[in-house]
Amino acid sequence: MNKYDGLNAISKPLSRLPTYLSERVLEQIRSLTDYEPVIGIMGKTGVGKSSLCNALFQADISPVSDVTACTRGALRFRLQIGERSMTIIDLPGVGESALRDREYASLYREWLPQVDIVLWLLKADDRALAIDETFYRDVIGEQYRQKILFVVNQTDKLEPCHEWDTQLRHPSEQQQTNLNHKLQDIRQLLFPIHPVCAVSVKESWGLTLLVETLMHCLPREATSPLLRQLRNLYRNERVKEHAKTDFSHSVGGAMDSVIDLPFLPTALKSILIKAKETVIAIARSVWHFFF
Template identity: 35%
Template sequence: MTNNSRDKTLLFKKILSTLPEDVYRNLCFHLDEMISYEPFIGLMGKSGAGKSSLCNTLFSPPPARVDAVSGCTRTVQRYQVTHGTHTLTLVDFPGIGETPELDSLYRRLYQAWSGRLDLIVWVLKADERAWNEDIRCYHELLSAGAKPESFLFILSQADKIEPCREWDGLNRRPSPQQHQNLQAKTRLAETLFAAAHPVIAVSAAEHYNLCHWVETLILTLPVHSCSAVSRHLHPELRTDTVRVTAREGFVRVTGEIFDEAVNALKTSGELVRYLRQLRQQFLSVIRTIWHLLF
Protein backbone atom coordinates (compact mmCIF):
# COMPACT_ATOMS: atom_id res chain seq x y z
CA MET A 1 0.00 0.00 0.00
CA THR A 2 1.41 3.42 -0.96
CA ASN A 3 1.70 6.25 1.55
CA ASN A 4 -1.07 8.11 -0.30
CA SER A 5 -3.39 5.10 -0.11
CA ARG A 6 -2.55 4.61 3.57
CA ASP A 7 -3.27 8.27 4.29
CA LYS A 8 -6.56 8.08 2.40
CA THR A 9 -7.57 4.94 4.29
CA LEU A 10 -6.91 6.68 7.60
CA LEU A 11 -8.88 9.70 6.40
CA PHE A 12 -11.74 7.38 5.36
CA LYS A 13 -11.87 5.90 8.87
CA LYS A 14 -11.66 9.36 10.40
CA ILE A 15 -14.59 10.60 8.31
CA LEU A 16 -16.67 7.58 9.27
CA SER A 17 -15.93 8.17 12.95
CA THR A 18 -17.36 11.72 12.76
CA LEU A 19 -20.70 10.62 11.31
CA PRO A 20 -23.86 10.28 13.38
CA GLU A 21 -24.39 6.68 14.51
CA ASP A 22 -27.39 6.09 12.22
CA VAL A 23 -25.55 7.41 9.15
CA TYR A 24 -22.43 5.44 10.07
CA ARG A 25 -24.32 2.14 10.45
CA ASN A 26 -26.34 2.71 7.27
CA LEU A 27 -23.24 3.49 5.22
CA CYS A 28 -21.19 0.60 6.59
CA PHE A 29 -24.01 -1.89 6.01
CA HIS A 30 -24.57 -0.94 2.36
CA LEU A 31 -20.87 -0.52 1.55
CA ASP A 32 -20.15 -3.96 2.97
CA GLU A 33 -23.00 -5.36 0.87
CA MET A 34 -21.45 -3.98 -2.32
CA ILE A 35 -17.87 -4.88 -1.46
CA SER A 36 -18.76 -8.48 -0.54
CA TYR A 37 -21.41 -8.87 -3.27
CA GLU A 38 -21.25 -12.19 -5.13
CA PRO A 39 -22.39 -11.72 -8.74
CA PHE A 40 -24.18 -14.36 -10.80
CA ILE A 41 -23.66 -14.29 -14.57
CA GLY A 42 -25.49 -16.68 -16.89
CA LEU A 43 -24.25 -17.99 -20.22
CA MET A 44 -26.86 -19.01 -22.76
CA GLY A 45 -27.00 -19.92 -26.42
CA LYS A 46 -26.87 -22.76 -28.88
CA SER A 47 -24.83 -25.90 -28.25
CA GLY A 48 -21.30 -25.45 -29.61
CA ALA A 49 -21.44 -21.65 -29.58
CA GLY A 50 -18.37 -21.49 -27.35
CA LYS A 51 -19.86 -20.46 -24.00
CA SER A 52 -17.43 -22.47 -21.90
CA SER A 53 -14.44 -21.36 -23.99
CA LEU A 54 -15.44 -17.76 -23.40
CA CYS A 55 -15.55 -18.35 -19.62
CA ASN A 56 -12.12 -19.94 -19.71
CA THR A 57 -10.68 -16.87 -21.43
CA LEU A 58 -12.30 -14.19 -19.26
CA PHE A 59 -11.24 -15.45 -15.86
CA SER A 60 -8.04 -16.81 -14.38
CA PRO A 61 -7.84 -19.59 -13.37
CA PRO A 62 -10.40 -20.93 -15.87
CA PRO A 63 -13.67 -21.69 -14.05
CA ALA A 64 -15.30 -23.93 -16.67
CA ARG A 65 -14.14 -27.06 -18.40
CA VAL A 66 -14.42 -27.35 -22.17
CA ASP A 67 -15.85 -30.52 -23.71
CA ALA A 68 -16.32 -31.03 -27.44
CA VAL A 69 -18.94 -33.76 -26.90
CA SER A 70 -22.36 -32.68 -28.16
CA GLY A 71 -24.47 -31.22 -25.38
CA CYS A 72 -21.73 -31.53 -22.75
CA THR A 73 -23.68 -29.20 -20.43
CA ARG A 74 -27.23 -30.60 -20.56
CA THR A 75 -27.91 -29.54 -17.00
CA VAL A 76 -27.24 -26.16 -15.44
CA GLN A 77 -23.68 -26.16 -14.12
CA ARG A 78 -22.38 -23.62 -11.65
CA TYR A 79 -18.74 -22.62 -11.66
CA GLN A 80 -17.09 -20.34 -9.15
CA VAL A 81 -14.16 -17.98 -9.43
CA THR A 82 -12.77 -17.20 -5.98
CA HIS A 83 -10.32 -14.49 -4.92
CA GLY A 84 -9.77 -14.57 -1.18
CA THR A 85 -13.22 -14.36 0.40
CA HIS A 86 -14.89 -13.07 -2.78
CA THR A 87 -16.74 -15.31 -5.23
CA LEU A 88 -18.19 -14.90 -8.72
CA THR A 89 -20.62 -17.59 -9.87
CA LEU A 90 -20.99 -18.47 -13.54
CA VAL A 91 -24.16 -20.33 -14.44
CA ASP A 92 -23.54 -22.32 -17.61
CA PHE A 93 -26.80 -23.35 -19.26
CA PRO A 94 -27.25 -26.24 -21.70
CA GLY A 95 -27.24 -25.23 -25.34
CA ILE A 96 -30.46 -24.97 -27.29
CA GLY A 97 -31.01 -26.34 -30.76
CA GLU A 98 -30.16 -30.04 -30.32
CA THR A 99 -33.62 -31.63 -30.39
CA PRO A 100 -37.15 -30.22 -29.89
CA GLU A 101 -37.57 -32.41 -26.80
CA LEU A 102 -34.42 -31.10 -25.13
CA ASP A 103 -35.19 -27.53 -26.19
CA SER A 104 -38.42 -27.66 -24.19
CA LEU A 105 -36.46 -28.65 -21.08
CA TYR A 106 -33.78 -26.04 -21.70
CA ARG A 107 -36.28 -23.21 -22.04
CA ARG A 108 -37.79 -24.10 -18.67
CA LEU A 109 -34.32 -23.99 -17.13
CA TYR A 110 -33.69 -20.56 -18.65
CA GLN A 111 -37.01 -19.26 -17.37
CA ALA A 112 -36.36 -20.58 -13.86
CA TRP A 113 -32.96 -18.92 -13.59
CA SER A 114 -33.19 -15.69 -15.59
CA GLY A 115 -34.52 -13.58 -12.73
CA ARG A 116 -31.70 -14.62 -10.39
CA LEU A 117 -28.85 -13.43 -12.59
CA ASP A 118 -27.12 -10.04 -12.71
CA LEU A 119 -26.74 -10.47 -16.45
CA ILE A 120 -27.31 -13.09 -19.13
CA VAL A 121 -24.59 -13.33 -21.76
CA TRP A 122 -26.13 -14.85 -24.89
CA VAL A 123 -23.49 -16.37 -27.15
CA LEU A 124 -24.16 -16.53 -30.90
CA LYS A 125 -21.80 -18.15 -33.41
CA ALA A 126 -20.53 -15.51 -35.81
CA ASP A 127 -20.59 -17.91 -38.77
CA GLU A 128 -24.10 -19.21 -38.03
CA ARG A 129 -26.41 -18.79 -41.02
CA ALA A 130 -29.57 -18.51 -38.93
CA TRP A 131 -30.33 -17.95 -35.27
CA ASN A 132 -33.94 -19.12 -35.41
CA GLU A 133 -33.79 -21.26 -32.24
CA ASP A 134 -32.05 -18.48 -30.31
CA ILE A 135 -34.60 -15.89 -31.45
CA ARG A 136 -37.53 -18.14 -30.56
CA CYS A 137 -36.12 -18.95 -27.12
CA TYR A 138 -35.27 -15.30 -26.43
CA HIS A 139 -38.79 -14.17 -27.27
CA GLU A 140 -40.22 -16.85 -24.98
CA LEU A 141 -38.08 -15.53 -22.14
CA LEU A 142 -39.26 -11.98 -22.80
CA SER A 143 -42.85 -13.22 -22.81
CA ALA A 144 -42.17 -14.82 -19.42
CA GLY A 145 -41.12 -11.44 -18.01
CA ALA A 146 -37.38 -11.22 -18.68
CA LYS A 147 -36.09 -7.70 -19.40
CA PRO A 148 -34.19 -6.96 -22.66
CA GLU A 149 -31.57 -4.96 -20.74
CA SER A 150 -30.68 -8.12 -18.79
CA PHE A 151 -29.21 -9.73 -21.95
CA LEU A 152 -25.84 -9.02 -23.53
CA PHE A 153 -25.44 -10.70 -26.93
CA ILE A 154 -22.00 -11.61 -28.22
CA LEU A 155 -20.81 -13.09 -31.53
CA SER A 156 -18.29 -15.85 -30.80
CA GLN A 157 -15.70 -17.57 -32.99
CA ALA A 158 -15.17 -14.48 -35.12
CA ASP A 159 -12.13 -16.13 -36.68
CA LYS A 160 -14.46 -18.60 -38.44
CA ILE A 161 -16.40 -15.94 -40.34
CA GLU A 162 -16.05 -16.27 -44.11
CA PRO A 163 -13.67 -16.04 -45.83
CA CYS A 164 -12.12 -17.88 -42.86
CA ARG A 165 -8.85 -18.62 -44.67
CA GLU A 166 -8.13 -14.90 -44.78
CA TRP A 167 -7.85 -14.59 -40.99
CA ASP A 168 -4.64 -12.77 -40.04
CA GLY A 169 -3.12 -15.31 -37.67
CA LEU A 170 0.06 -13.30 -37.10
CA ASN A 171 -1.80 -10.24 -35.82
CA ARG A 172 -4.84 -12.17 -34.55
CA ARG A 173 -7.39 -10.10 -36.40
CA PRO A 174 -9.84 -10.45 -39.30
CA SER A 175 -9.00 -9.57 -42.88
CA PRO A 176 -10.72 -6.46 -44.31
CA GLN A 177 -13.40 -8.65 -45.90
CA GLN A 178 -13.94 -10.61 -42.69
CA HIS A 179 -14.13 -7.36 -40.73
CA GLN A 180 -16.80 -6.10 -43.11
CA ASN A 181 -18.75 -9.35 -42.76
CA LEU A 182 -18.48 -9.22 -38.96
CA GLN A 183 -19.82 -5.67 -38.93
CA ALA A 184 -22.77 -6.80 -41.04
CA LYS A 185 -23.37 -9.75 -38.71
CA THR A 186 -23.32 -7.61 -35.56
CA ARG A 187 -25.80 -5.17 -37.12
CA LEU A 188 -28.02 -8.11 -38.07
CA ALA A 189 -27.92 -9.50 -34.52
CA GLU A 190 -28.72 -6.10 -33.04
CA THR A 191 -31.73 -5.85 -35.36
CA LEU A 192 -33.09 -9.40 -35.04
CA PHE A 193 -32.84 -9.46 -31.25
CA ALA A 194 -33.66 -5.76 -30.81
CA ALA A 195 -30.61 -5.81 -28.54
CA ALA A 196 -30.58 -3.30 -25.69
CA HIS A 197 -26.76 -3.25 -25.70
CA PRO A 198 -24.07 -3.28 -28.41
CA VAL A 199 -23.29 -6.67 -29.94
CA ILE A 200 -19.54 -7.33 -30.10
CA ALA A 201 -17.77 -9.99 -32.19
CA VAL A 202 -14.93 -11.84 -30.44
CA SER A 203 -12.71 -14.87 -30.78
CA ALA A 204 -11.71 -16.55 -27.52
CA ALA A 205 -9.22 -18.79 -29.33
CA GLU A 206 -7.50 -15.81 -30.97
CA HIS A 207 -8.03 -13.39 -28.06
CA TYR A 208 -9.62 -11.05 -30.57
CA ASN A 209 -11.65 -8.05 -29.37
CA LEU A 210 -11.94 -9.40 -25.82
CA CYS A 211 -10.90 -6.14 -24.12
CA HIS A 212 -13.54 -4.21 -26.07
CA TRP A 213 -16.18 -6.76 -25.16
CA VAL A 214 -15.26 -6.81 -21.45
CA GLU A 215 -15.51 -3.02 -21.38
CA THR A 216 -19.04 -3.39 -22.79
CA LEU A 217 -19.77 -6.09 -20.20
CA ILE A 218 -18.81 -3.79 -17.32
CA LEU A 219 -20.94 -0.99 -18.75
CA THR A 220 -23.89 -3.36 -19.10
CA LEU A 221 -23.81 -4.92 -15.63
CA PRO A 222 -25.96 -3.45 -12.85
CA VAL A 223 -23.90 -0.72 -11.21
CA HIS A 224 -23.91 -2.51 -7.85
CA SER A 225 -22.18 -5.58 -9.33
CA CYS A 226 -19.67 -4.22 -11.89
CA SER A 227 -16.89 -3.63 -9.32
CA ALA A 228 -17.41 -7.10 -7.85
CA VAL A 229 -17.16 -8.64 -11.34
CA SER A 230 -14.10 -6.57 -12.28
CA ARG A 231 -12.01 -8.07 -9.47
CA HIS A 232 -12.34 -11.55 -11.01
CA LEU A 233 -11.35 -10.67 -14.58
CA HIS A 234 -8.15 -11.92 -16.15
CA PRO A 235 -5.51 -9.21 -15.48
CA GLU A 236 -5.04 -8.56 -19.21
CA LEU A 237 -8.74 -7.74 -19.53
CA ARG A 238 -8.87 -5.40 -16.53
CA THR A 239 -8.13 -2.37 -18.66
CA ASP A 240 -8.05 1.26 -17.53
CA THR A 241 -11.52 1.70 -19.03
CA VAL A 242 -12.84 -1.28 -17.06
CA ARG A 243 -11.34 -0.01 -13.81
CA VAL A 244 -12.55 3.57 -14.28
CA THR A 245 -16.07 2.47 -15.26
CA ALA A 246 -16.38 0.13 -12.28
CA ARG A 247 -14.83 2.64 -9.87
CA GLU A 248 -17.02 5.57 -10.91
CA GLY A 249 -20.11 3.38 -10.71
CA PHE A 250 -19.16 2.41 -7.17
CA VAL A 251 -18.56 6.05 -6.23
CA ARG A 252 -21.92 7.08 -7.70
CA VAL A 253 -23.82 4.42 -5.76
CA THR A 254 -21.90 5.29 -2.59
CA GLY A 255 -23.00 8.91 -3.03
CA GLU A 256 -26.61 7.80 -3.34
CA ILE A 257 -26.27 5.68 -0.18
CA PHE A 258 -24.76 8.64 1.65
CA ASP A 259 -27.63 10.90 0.57
CA GLU A 260 -30.25 8.37 1.63
CA ALA A 261 -28.59 7.93 5.03
CA VAL A 262 -28.51 11.70 5.59
CA ASN A 263 -32.11 12.14 4.45
CA ALA A 264 -33.20 9.39 6.82
CA LEU A 265 -32.06 11.52 9.76
CA LYS A 266 -35.17 13.66 9.25
CA THR A 267 -33.40 16.71 10.57
CA SER A 268 -32.14 19.97 9.12
CA GLY A 269 -29.84 22.81 9.99
CA GLU A 270 -26.16 22.76 10.87
CA LEU A 271 -25.74 18.96 11.00
CA VAL A 272 -27.19 18.37 7.53
CA ARG A 273 -25.12 21.21 6.04
CA TYR A 274 -22.00 19.72 7.62
CA LEU A 275 -22.76 16.24 6.27
CA ARG A 276 -23.38 17.55 2.78
CA GLN A 277 -20.05 19.37 2.86
CA LEU A 278 -18.43 16.14 4.04
CA ARG A 279 -19.97 14.19 1.16
CA GLN A 280 -17.50 15.27 -1.53
CA GLN A 281 -14.51 14.59 0.71
CA PHE A 282 -15.93 11.18 1.54
CA LEU A 283 -16.47 10.28 -2.13
CA SER A 284 -12.99 11.54 -3.04
CA VAL A 285 -11.52 9.13 -0.50
CA ILE A 286 -13.71 6.28 -1.80
CA ARG A 287 -12.44 6.96 -5.32
CA THR A 288 -8.82 6.83 -4.14
CA ILE A 289 -9.08 3.60 -2.14
CA TRP A 290 -11.38 1.74 -4.58
CA HIS A 291 -8.48 -0.41 -5.80
CA LEU A 292 -7.93 -1.58 -2.22
CA LEU A 293 -11.55 -2.67 -1.93
CA PHE A 294 -11.66 -4.50 -5.28
Protein backbone atom coordinates in the same frame (compact mmCIF):
# COMPACT_ATOMS: atom_id res chain seq x y z
CA MET B 1 -3.53 -1.67 2.83
CA ASN B 2 -6.80 -3.61 2.99
CA LYS B 3 -10.53 -2.98 3.01
CA TYR B 4 -10.55 -2.27 6.75
CA ASP B 5 -8.13 0.60 6.19
CA GLY B 6 -10.37 1.81 3.39
CA LEU B 7 -13.48 1.74 5.56
CA ASN B 8 -11.61 3.52 8.33
CA ALA B 9 -10.65 6.32 5.92
CA ILE B 10 -14.24 6.62 4.71
CA SER B 11 -15.55 6.77 8.28
CA LYS B 12 -13.63 9.93 9.21
CA PRO B 13 -15.98 12.44 7.51
CA LEU B 14 -18.85 10.70 9.34
CA SER B 15 -17.41 11.27 12.82
CA ARG B 16 -19.93 14.02 13.65
CA LEU B 17 -22.82 11.60 13.23
CA PRO B 18 -24.28 9.41 15.96
CA THR B 19 -22.69 5.97 15.93
CA TYR B 20 -25.86 4.22 14.81
CA LEU B 21 -26.07 6.46 11.73
CA SER B 22 -22.40 6.34 10.73
CA GLU B 23 -22.50 2.56 11.12
CA ARG B 24 -25.52 2.43 8.86
CA VAL B 25 -23.64 4.32 6.15
CA LEU B 26 -20.56 2.12 6.56
CA GLU B 27 -22.67 -1.03 6.43
CA GLN B 28 -24.12 0.11 3.10
CA ILE B 29 -20.62 0.73 1.74
CA ARG B 30 -19.33 -2.53 3.20
CA SER B 31 -22.05 -4.40 1.32
CA LEU B 32 -20.78 -2.81 -1.91
CA THR B 33 -17.22 -3.96 -1.24
CA ASP B 34 -18.45 -7.50 -0.50
CA TYR B 35 -20.78 -7.74 -3.51
CA GLU B 36 -20.59 -11.04 -5.42
CA PRO B 37 -21.50 -10.72 -9.13
CA VAL B 38 -23.61 -13.40 -10.78
CA ILE B 39 -22.95 -13.85 -14.50
CA GLY B 40 -25.05 -16.10 -16.70
CA ILE B 41 -23.84 -17.55 -19.98
CA MET B 42 -26.04 -19.18 -22.59
CA GLY B 43 -26.14 -20.21 -26.24
CA LYS B 44 -26.42 -23.18 -28.57
CA THR B 45 -24.34 -26.30 -28.17
CA GLY B 46 -20.76 -25.86 -29.35
CA VAL B 47 -20.76 -22.07 -29.31
CA GLY B 48 -17.90 -21.96 -26.81
CA LYS B 49 -19.46 -20.85 -23.54
CA SER B 50 -16.95 -22.54 -21.27
CA SER B 51 -14.06 -21.56 -23.53
CA LEU B 52 -15.02 -17.89 -23.31
CA CYS B 53 -15.29 -17.96 -19.53
CA ASN B 54 -11.96 -19.72 -19.22
CA ALA B 55 -10.40 -17.07 -21.47
CA LEU B 56 -11.76 -14.12 -19.47
CA PHE B 57 -11.50 -15.22 -15.86
CA GLN B 58 -8.57 -16.30 -13.74
CA ALA B 59 -10.08 -19.61 -12.62
CA ASP B 60 -11.21 -22.42 -14.93
CA ILE B 61 -14.99 -22.62 -15.16
CA SER B 62 -15.84 -26.06 -16.57
CA PRO B 63 -14.40 -28.69 -18.93
CA VAL B 64 -14.10 -27.63 -22.57
CA SER B 65 -14.98 -29.91 -25.49
CA ASP B 66 -14.87 -29.32 -29.24
CA VAL B 67 -17.35 -32.12 -29.94
CA THR B 68 -20.34 -32.17 -27.62
CA ALA B 69 -21.90 -29.94 -25.01
CA CYS B 70 -20.32 -30.19 -21.58
CA THR B 71 -23.25 -28.65 -19.74
CA ARG B 72 -26.70 -30.29 -19.77
CA GLY B 73 -28.32 -28.43 -16.88
CA ALA B 74 -27.80 -25.12 -15.16
CA LEU B 75 -24.38 -25.46 -13.55
CA ARG B 76 -23.30 -23.06 -10.84
CA PHE B 77 -19.62 -22.27 -10.35
CA ARG B 78 -18.16 -20.05 -7.67
CA LEU B 79 -14.89 -18.38 -8.59
CA GLN B 80 -12.68 -17.50 -5.64
CA ILE B 81 -9.75 -15.08 -5.84
CA GLY B 82 -8.45 -14.35 -2.36
CA GLU B 83 -11.42 -13.09 -0.34
CA ARG B 84 -13.38 -12.23 -3.48
CA SER B 85 -15.85 -14.51 -5.19
CA MET B 86 -18.14 -14.50 -8.20
CA THR B 87 -20.76 -16.91 -9.50
CA ILE B 88 -21.06 -18.19 -13.06
CA ILE B 89 -24.36 -19.76 -14.09
CA ASP B 90 -23.66 -21.97 -17.09
CA LEU B 91 -27.05 -22.46 -18.71
CA PRO B 92 -27.78 -25.30 -21.14
CA GLY B 93 -27.52 -24.50 -24.82
CA VAL B 94 -30.72 -23.88 -26.74
CA GLY B 95 -31.46 -25.38 -30.12
CA GLU B 96 -30.73 -29.05 -29.44
CA SER B 97 -34.40 -29.98 -29.77
CA ALA B 98 -37.80 -28.34 -29.44
CA LEU B 99 -38.62 -30.59 -26.48
CA ARG B 100 -35.48 -29.67 -24.58
CA ASP B 101 -35.95 -25.98 -25.32
CA ARG B 102 -39.42 -26.09 -23.77
CA GLU B 103 -37.97 -27.80 -20.71
CA TYR B 104 -35.18 -25.25 -20.47
CA ALA B 105 -37.51 -22.25 -20.67
CA SER B 106 -38.56 -22.54 -17.02
CA LEU B 107 -34.92 -22.95 -16.04
CA TYR B 108 -33.97 -19.68 -17.71
CA ARG B 109 -36.92 -17.89 -16.14
CA GLU B 110 -35.77 -19.12 -12.74
CA TRP B 111 -32.25 -17.73 -13.13
CA LEU B 112 -32.84 -14.48 -15.02
CA PRO B 113 -33.95 -12.50 -11.94
CA GLN B 114 -30.84 -13.65 -10.07
CA VAL B 115 -28.11 -12.69 -12.54
CA ASP B 116 -26.44 -9.34 -13.09
CA ILE B 117 -26.07 -10.01 -16.80
CA VAL B 118 -26.21 -12.89 -19.28
CA LEU B 119 -23.66 -13.40 -22.03
CA TRP B 120 -25.67 -14.89 -24.89
CA LEU B 121 -23.27 -16.47 -27.36
CA LEU B 122 -24.05 -16.86 -31.06
CA LYS B 123 -21.96 -18.67 -33.67
CA ALA B 124 -20.55 -16.35 -36.31
CA ASP B 125 -21.26 -18.84 -39.11
CA ASP B 126 -24.75 -19.79 -37.87
CA ARG B 127 -27.41 -18.50 -40.24
CA ALA B 128 -30.28 -20.05 -38.29
CA LEU B 129 -31.27 -17.53 -35.63
CA ALA B 130 -34.96 -18.42 -35.48
CA ILE B 131 -34.54 -20.40 -32.25
CA ASP B 132 -32.59 -17.58 -30.64
CA GLU B 133 -35.20 -15.06 -31.74
CA THR B 134 -38.02 -17.17 -30.29
CA PHE B 135 -36.20 -17.65 -26.99
CA TYR B 136 -35.35 -13.98 -26.79
CA ARG B 137 -38.94 -12.94 -27.43
CA ASP B 138 -40.79 -15.57 -25.40
CA VAL B 139 -38.42 -16.32 -22.52
CA ILE B 140 -36.40 -13.13 -22.06
CA GLY B 141 -39.14 -10.71 -23.02
CA GLU B 142 -39.10 -7.01 -22.30
CA GLN B 143 -38.52 -7.55 -18.60
CA TYR B 144 -34.96 -8.88 -18.90
CA ARG B 145 -33.70 -7.48 -22.20
CA GLN B 146 -31.36 -5.12 -20.35
CA LYS B 147 -29.64 -8.16 -18.83
CA ILE B 148 -28.64 -9.68 -22.18
CA LEU B 149 -25.31 -9.02 -23.90
CA PHE B 150 -25.05 -10.81 -27.24
CA VAL B 151 -21.60 -12.10 -28.17
CA VAL B 152 -20.80 -13.47 -31.63
CA ASN B 153 -18.06 -16.07 -31.19
CA GLN B 154 -15.91 -18.05 -33.63
CA THR B 155 -15.48 -15.12 -36.00
CA ASP B 156 -12.39 -16.87 -37.38
CA LYS B 157 -14.78 -19.36 -39.02
CA LEU B 158 -16.51 -16.68 -41.09
CA GLU B 159 -16.03 -17.05 -44.82
CA PRO B 160 -13.59 -16.71 -46.37
CA CYS B 161 -12.10 -18.44 -43.32
CA HIS B 162 -8.81 -19.17 -45.11
CA GLU B 163 -8.18 -15.40 -45.19
CA TRP B 164 -7.97 -15.04 -41.41
CA ASP B 165 -4.71 -13.25 -40.62
CA THR B 166 -2.86 -15.83 -38.54
CA GLN B 167 0.06 -13.52 -37.82
CA LEU B 168 -1.86 -10.47 -36.63
CA ARG B 169 -4.74 -12.67 -35.43
CA HIS B 170 -7.64 -10.67 -36.81
CA PRO B 171 -10.21 -10.97 -39.62
CA SER B 172 -9.37 -10.19 -43.20
CA GLU B 173 -11.05 -7.23 -44.86
CA GLN B 174 -13.67 -9.48 -46.46
CA GLN B 175 -14.28 -11.35 -43.21
CA GLN B 176 -14.75 -8.03 -41.41
CA THR B 177 -17.26 -6.96 -44.05
CA ASN B 178 -19.18 -10.22 -43.63
CA LEU B 179 -19.00 -9.83 -39.85
CA ASN B 180 -20.43 -6.32 -40.06
CA HIS B 181 -23.35 -7.72 -42.07
CA LYS B 182 -23.83 -10.44 -39.46
CA LEU B 183 -23.90 -7.93 -36.61
CA GLN B 184 -26.36 -5.75 -38.50
CA ASP B 185 -28.64 -8.75 -39.10
CA ILE B 186 -28.61 -9.54 -35.37
CA ARG B 187 -29.41 -5.95 -34.45
CA GLN B 188 -32.31 -5.83 -36.90
CA LEU B 189 -33.68 -9.22 -35.83
CA LEU B 190 -33.31 -9.02 -32.06
CA PHE B 191 -33.20 -5.28 -31.30
CA PRO B 192 -30.79 -5.72 -28.38
CA ILE B 193 -30.35 -2.94 -25.86
CA HIS B 194 -26.57 -3.32 -25.60
CA PRO B 195 -23.98 -3.37 -28.41
CA VAL B 196 -23.43 -6.76 -30.04
CA CYS B 197 -19.85 -7.93 -29.45
CA ALA B 198 -17.77 -10.09 -31.79
CA VAL B 199 -14.90 -12.30 -30.66
CA SER B 200 -12.78 -15.27 -31.55
CA VAL B 201 -11.83 -16.99 -28.33
CA LYS B 202 -9.57 -19.36 -30.24
CA GLU B 203 -7.59 -16.45 -31.69
CA SER B 204 -7.94 -14.19 -28.61
CA TRP B 205 -9.51 -11.54 -30.84
CA GLY B 206 -12.06 -9.00 -29.63
CA LEU B 207 -11.89 -10.02 -25.97
CA THR B 208 -10.59 -6.69 -24.69
CA LEU B 209 -13.47 -4.82 -26.32
CA LEU B 210 -15.90 -7.41 -24.98
CA VAL B 211 -14.67 -6.83 -21.43
CA GLU B 212 -14.97 -3.07 -21.80
CA THR B 213 -18.51 -3.45 -23.17
CA LEU B 214 -19.41 -5.88 -20.40
CA MET B 215 -18.32 -3.36 -17.77
CA HIS B 216 -20.66 -0.76 -19.26
CA CYS B 217 -23.58 -3.21 -19.25
CA LEU B 218 -23.21 -4.47 -15.67
CA PRO B 219 -24.96 -2.90 -12.69
CA ARG B 220 -22.65 -0.40 -11.02
CA GLU B 221 -22.19 -2.48 -7.90
CA ALA B 222 -20.94 -5.46 -9.95
CA THR B 223 -18.14 -3.89 -12.00
CA SER B 224 -15.41 -3.62 -9.37
CA PRO B 225 -15.94 -7.12 -7.93
CA LEU B 226 -15.98 -8.59 -11.44
CA LEU B 227 -12.79 -6.76 -12.39
CA ARG B 228 -10.99 -8.64 -9.62
CA GLN B 229 -11.89 -11.93 -11.31
CA LEU B 230 -10.60 -10.96 -14.77
CA ARG B 231 -7.29 -12.12 -16.11
CA ASN B 232 -4.66 -9.39 -15.83
CA LEU B 233 -4.60 -9.01 -19.62
CA TYR B 234 -8.09 -7.48 -19.55
CA ARG B 235 -7.73 -5.28 -16.48
CA ASN B 236 -6.61 -2.25 -18.45
CA GLU B 237 -6.80 1.37 -17.33
CA ARG B 238 -10.13 2.03 -19.07
CA VAL B 239 -11.70 -0.91 -17.29
CA LYS B 240 -10.25 0.14 -13.93
CA GLU B 241 -11.35 3.74 -14.38
CA HIS B 242 -14.88 2.64 -15.23
CA ALA B 243 -14.99 0.40 -12.15
CA LYS B 244 -13.75 3.23 -9.91
CA THR B 245 -16.40 5.58 -11.27
CA ASP B 246 -19.13 2.99 -10.76
CA PHE B 247 -17.96 2.40 -7.19
CA SER B 248 -18.03 6.14 -6.52
CA HIS B 249 -21.59 6.40 -7.85
CA SER B 250 -22.62 3.38 -5.79
CA VAL B 251 -21.19 4.96 -2.64
CA GLY B 252 -23.13 8.11 -3.46
CA GLY B 253 -26.26 6.01 -3.82
CA ALA B 254 -25.58 4.39 -0.46
CA MET B 255 -25.28 7.84 1.11
CA ASP B 256 -28.53 8.93 -0.52
CA SER B 257 -30.37 5.91 0.85
CA VAL B 258 -29.43 7.01 4.38
CA ILE B 259 -30.11 10.69 3.70
CA ASP B 260 -33.59 9.76 2.49
CA LEU B 261 -34.48 7.79 5.61
CA PRO B 262 -37.90 8.86 6.91
CA PHE B 263 -38.00 10.86 10.13
CA LEU B 264 -34.26 11.61 9.96
CA PRO B 265 -33.68 14.86 11.90
CA THR B 266 -32.88 17.83 9.69
CA ALA B 267 -29.58 18.50 11.47
CA LEU B 268 -28.33 14.97 10.80
CA LYS B 269 -29.56 15.08 7.23
CA SER B 270 -27.58 18.29 6.74
CA ILE B 271 -24.39 16.69 8.09
CA LEU B 272 -24.82 13.73 5.73
CA ILE B 273 -25.41 15.96 2.73
CA LYS B 274 -22.29 18.01 3.50
CA ALA B 275 -20.21 14.87 4.03
CA LYS B 276 -21.45 13.09 0.90
CA GLU B 277 -18.98 14.47 -1.67
CA THR B 278 -16.07 14.00 0.73
CA VAL B 279 -17.05 10.39 1.37
CA ILE B 280 -17.35 9.76 -2.38
CA ALA B 281 -13.93 11.30 -3.05
CA ILE B 282 -12.29 9.25 -0.30
CA ALA B 283 -14.02 6.07 -1.49
CA ARG B 284 -12.61 6.62 -4.96
CA SER B 285 -9.11 7.28 -3.61
CA VAL B 286 -9.11 4.06 -1.55
CA TRP B 287 -10.82 1.94 -4.22
CA HIS B 288 -7.68 -0.15 -4.64
CA PHE B 289 -7.85 -1.08 -0.93
CA PHE B 290 -11.03 -3.00 -1.70
CA PHE B 291 -10.46 -4.26 -5.23
